[in-house]
Amino acid sequence: MPRLFTGLEIPSDLASDLGMLRGGISGARWIDTDRYHLTLRFIGDIDYATARDVCGTLEQIRRPAFTVTLEGLDSFGGGKPRAIIAKAKPAAPLVELQAEQERLMRRIGIPPEPRKFTPHITLARLRDASSAAVAAYLTTRGFFSRRFEATRFVLFSARSATGGGPYLVEADFPLG
Structure with missing residues (x-):
């Protein structure tokens, strides 16, 4: 059974820049730069017949290429931080692609995604990191802003394990 999700790949130069932000938080498990991505839709563990249906359905999408803007660093989890992220601006083309x-x-027949779409790139997963340490990290790293062109989205597969990697591109779908 494959575990599938759709997403945008992160250009290698941007991934390198994001990788330079690693370090400085006890309890952080930093994501390898070659695994950075922006998830559009988690699909989950499905059988191979459904995977073929997913791929055929995604081929129907016709959308123009667009610019993705990263607009800063943040964390998920509030008082119990669980991840450090680079936030992406929820611009109309990105949100509309995800909604489609x-x-x-x-x-x-894929069950609805229960979480609200919050476009981001996960940089680190946190275990037992204090909210004060995360706030200090975010303050010292400053504001991170970059753009990249989304010219395709991809269907990734992942192992069913913590972190899921390595991610494999099973199919790609051009934008534009």
Whole structure:
């Protein structure tokens, strides 16, 4: 059974820049730069027949290429931080691409995604990191802003393990 999700790949120069932000938090498990991505739609563990349906359905998407803007560093988890992220601006083309994928996945019987779409790139997963340490990290790293062009989205597969990597591109779908 493959574990699938759709996403945007991160250009290698941007991944290198994001990788330079690593370090400085006890309890952080930093993500390898070659595993950085922006998840659009988690699909989950499905059988191979459904995987073929997913791929065929994603081929129907026709959207223009667009610019993704990273607008700073943040964390998920509030008082119990669980991840350090680079936030992406929820611009219309990005949100609309994600929403179309959500509609199409529901149409073929994939359960709805329960979480609100918050576009981001996960930089580190946190275990027992204090909120004060995370706040200090975010303050010292300053504001991180970069852009990249999304010219395709991909269907990734992952192992069913913590962190899921390595991620493999199973199919790609051009934008534009």
